[in-house]
Amino acid sequence: MSLLRIFSKPRWQSKDASIRRDAVASDDDPALLPLLAGMAREDVDASVRLAALKRLADPGLCQSAARDDVDPAVRKTAAQLLLDLLSGTHAKAPSLNDRMRLLRAQDEQKLLEHVALNAPEAELRLAALQRVERMPFVLDRVTDDADSGVRMAALGRIDNERQLERISERSRKSDKTISRLAAERAQALRIERGDASAITTHARDLCEQFERLLREGGHIEAAQGLCAAWTRIAERAPAELTTRFQNARDLHERSRDPQQLARLRQQTADRVEFKSRLESLELQLRQPDPAAYADLQCGFAELEKLHARIADSDESSSAGLSTRFARVGAQISALTPATEPSVKPSAAPAQASQDQAAAREASKVAARQTRLAEQKQHAERLQLAIEAAAKAIDAGHSAAAREAHAEITHLRRKMQTIPASLREALADVESEYARIRQWQDWGDRNRRQQLLKELETLPASGLHPDALSTRVREMQAEWANLNRIEGGKAAPNTGMEARFHALCRDAFKAAKPYFEKRAELRKQGSGQVSEFIGQTKTTLRDENLSPRDALRIRHDAAQALHGLDRVDPRERKSLAADLKQILAALDERIKAANVQIGNDKDALIKKALALSELTDTRQAISHARELQKRWQQAGSGHRNRDQAQWKAFRSAIDSVFSRADSERAELNAKQQQALDAAAALCSELETLISADSEPERSAVHALEAQWRELGCSDSALRKRFQAAQESLRVRAANTRQRERRAGFESWMAHYTLLRQLERNEMDPAGFLITREAQPALNMAAEAMQARADAVLGGNAIATVDVARVLDCVLELESLAGIEPPEEDRQRRMDLQLEKLSARMRGQQAIAPEQSLCELLDRWLALGPVDDAHASLESRFLHALGKALDTLG
Incomplete structure (x- = not known):
């Protein structure tokens, strides 16, 4: 590493x-x-x-x-x-x-x-x-x-x-x-x-609810809520519904007012008594007896008193009774009184024997005692029924009142006579119940008419067929409830009954296409479910069914079970049983597969725990990754157990990766230290470069040795160090170049002063002073001094040899790599051939720098060039500059 x-x-x-x-x-x-x-x-x-x-x-x-x-x-x-x-x-x-x-x-x-x-x-x-x-x-x-x-x-x-x-x-x-x-x-x-339509519908619903409240009984709070709801639409409700609601509300208020209730009870009792006596007179008139003429007149006179009390009533039934009363009076007036015929006693029947008479008498006594006991028992039950009916009527519970009155009617049929102690209470209950039944009959008739009207408009209402069917069944149930409340007395409503059933058939006929289409779709759904059941049973025979496929099939079976409302209702039970059987079989397989998956994962957990004992971290990580792949291949088992096993497995695997992370962190720390050390070496080398003085080679060699020992592989740091080394090499080359050029530049400065002196452009004193300020001359110094002494001594200047001057210029141009003019090319070629011949004779070649020094010495020895040949001097100086650039 x-x-x-x-x-x-x-x-x-x-x-x-x-x-x-x-x-x-x-x-x-x-x-x-x-x-x-x-x-x-x-x-x-x-x-x-x-x-x-x-x-x-x-x-x-x-x-x-x-x-x-x-x-x-x-x-x-x-x-x-x-x-x-x-x-x-x-x-x-x-x-x-x-x-x-x-x-x-x-x-x-x-x-x-x-x-x-x-x-x-x-x-x-x-x-x-x-x-x-x-x-x-x-x-x-x-x-x-x-x-x-x-x-x-x-x-x-x-x-x-x-x-x-x-x-x-x-x-x-x-x-x-x-x-x-x-x-x-x-x-x-x-x-x-x-x-308007919504207001009418809402008003009708409120009327129906109030009437239902009157029929079945209810709390005052319910009635108050209905009245409050009616108040919000009272000004916009139709007149007939306003009247209908007001009537229902008045009936409800009357049933709650004690004085009004007492007056109504008295009117009802008088009407019942009047009707009873009137019916008795009508019965006697059907079989007229001239001897009973006085009794008829006496009964009619008493009936007149009752008629006077009920004549002012606004009830329609009172008007009918008055009509009947007038008819009975006319019939009684038409009768002629007759003499009562004498009645002769008939012959007495033959007397039975004394034993038979005694036996009959004993039987009669026993029968009479039995009847008396039964009558007493019936009287007690009648008293309870009367009390229950009165209580229900006072509380406004019409349903309980109806049940109690049915019990009273049943007992009255069994009893021969009503005890005197119960007659008054029975009369009150009968009158009150008759009033309630009258209200109910009126309300029921109105409700039946409303149901018929609604049924007429129902097919064109645009309702969904299911909603239409539901509404028709609700109306049928309500119609049957009205029949039950009326006690089966449907004779007056026979026409309405037939019309109601016909309208129901018409309403169902409008929805028939929908139900036929739904039946067809349900048939298709039954076929699809049956096909799925058959395929699934075939699949379950495969012993190699994977847990994943079993779960998928179970999901499909559960969905099919939940969607059985889309199949034929007659087949739902059998299809549901088959699907439940499939689900049970799948559950058994899934349970067994879960057990196997759990055992496999337990084994993987043990292997994962054993990885902590491996000392080779890389090998442990490789094994951990292999175990992770096998864990995924094992599949998913029971949710709770699977989660617990995953936590244990994950904990064991995480411990391996945590150890690898620790080692990686330690390695990263060491790598960072190495990078920091490499960066420090780069900085130290760059510091040596930035110093003014030339760095010592030993220090540079020491840094390079340390760099090689580090073996840095970071490309950026490596480039940085190489750039610093290159900078050092360039600096050393520049220093050497400056040192080489320093002597030639000093010669050029002295030569320039000499030529100014020779051309009388500078006096001797100024020449000497300026020369002292120049750096010391270290090449061709004697020739330079000889030229200067000749001028300072006043000696005559000899004429230069132009041919030698030209040779010197051509050699310097050749050294600088400058092409000569056309007229001098032959001479230059000759000079080059001479040098080539000298080398061929064994003469050793002179270094360029030494050759340049010799040319400068020869140039000075030739003496000053006159103005006629100043171009040669210019060529010489130009070639000297190029030669210095070439030599570096």
Whole structure:
């Protein structure tokens, strides 16, 4: 292992974005955790920022990233993560109280709708739904939300009639409460805007409810509620329904007023007595007896007194009795009184024997005693029945009163005479019950007419066939209940009865096509379920059926069982039995498979625990990964046991990876140390470069030796160190070049002063002073001094040899790599041939730098060039500069 890996940085500080991303997603370095928030906001790589967001799962960071991050993919993922966190579907979601608090700070409709749709807590869904503004979404929540409270709250926000009607129809079978409330709210909205049909329907319902209350009995609170509801529509209700409701309410109030009740009871009693006596007189008139003329007249006179008390009544029955009373008076007046004929006593029958007479007398006595005992018993039961009927009538419980009166009628048929002590109470009960029955008969007739009217309009009402069928059955049940209440006296209503049944048949006929189509679909559904059962039974015979396939088939079988309402009802029982049998068989297989899966996973857990004993971490990690693959291949068993086993297995596997993480952290620390040491060597070498003085070679060699010992493999540090070495080499080369050029540059400075002196451009004194200021000359110094002394001494200057001067210029141009003019090329070629011949004779070549020094010495020795050949001097100086550049 290299020292670089020992001293390397942590993975989350790597310049490689993929390595940094993996570290952010999974490393548990304590130094990393506090930096995740900053990396989620500021890291240069989008995938690293996204990994930090997912690991932290912080709603605040997610919201900031969704709004401000520069990368669209990060914004999109952060927005989705925020939705999952606030709705509670994320594994790291905050608590409910925190999510409720965070939700209050959100205004984005998309987020509110997501929470209202996906949050597992009804409280959170309700809080989000209350702030959703898009009404189609609220409309869906009324029927689709799992919590009744949320559905009710959503319904409270709907104020559109058509939407409420659609909700009522959609939830008719799934949620009858919502369906009823939606229908009531739609009806209330129609009434509020003045819809005549809705007002009429509501008014009729209130009348029916009040009449039902009168028939069956009810509390005062119920009557008060109906009156309050009627008050809201009283001004807009139809006149006939207003009269009908007022009559029902008056009857109810009369039954509650003691004085009015007493007056009604007295009127009823007088009417009953009058009717009884009138019927007696009518019976006597059917078989007239002239001898009883006086009795008829006496009875008629007493009947007149009663007639005077009931004549002022507004009851229709009183008018009929008056008509009958007048007819009886006319018939009595038409009778002629006759003399009562004498009656002769007939001959007495023959007397029976004394023994037979005694036996008959004893039998009569015994029979009389038995009858007396029975009559006494019946009288006691009659008294109880009268008391119960009176109590029920006073309380307004018509159903109990009807049962008690039926008992009274049954007892009266068995009793020969009514005891005097019970006659008055019986008369009161009979009169009151007759009044109640009269009210009930009137109400029942009206209700029957209403049912017939509704049945006439039902086929064209547009109701769903199921709703139509349900309504018809409800009306049939109500009609049968009216027949039962009336005690089977259907003769007066025979025509209505026939019409009712005919209308029921017509209503069912309108829905017949639908039911036929549904029957066809149910037949198809039965065939599909039967086919599924056959295929499933064939599949169950396969002993190699996998647990996954068994679970899938069980899911399909459960769905088929729950969907049996789509099959023929006559086949549901047998199909349900087959499906339940399949489910039982599948459960047995799944149970056995779960046991096997649990045993296999127990074995894997033991092997995972044994990995802690392996000393080779790499081998342990390899085995752990292999066990993870085998765990996945083992499948899923029973949920509770599977979760417990997974925790144990995960704990054992995590311990192996934790050990690897520890070793990796230690290795990373060593690698970081090696990198720090390499960086320190680079810095030290760069410090030597930046120093003003030339670095010592020993120090540089020592740093290079340490670098080679580290064996750094980091490309950036390696390039950095190589760049520092290259800088050192360039600096040394530049120093050597400056040292080489220093002598030639000094010669050029002295030569320039010499030529100024030779051209009389500078006086001798100035020449000497300026030369002293120049650096010392270390090449061709004697020739330079000789030229200067000749001028300073006033000696005559000899004429230069132009040919030698040209040769010197050509040699210098050849050394500098400069092409000569056309006229001098031959001479240069000759000079080159001479040099070549000299080398061929064994003469050793002279170094360029030495050759240059000799040329300078020769140039000075040739003497000053006159103005006529100044171009040669210019060529010489130009070639000298190029030669110096070439030599470096």
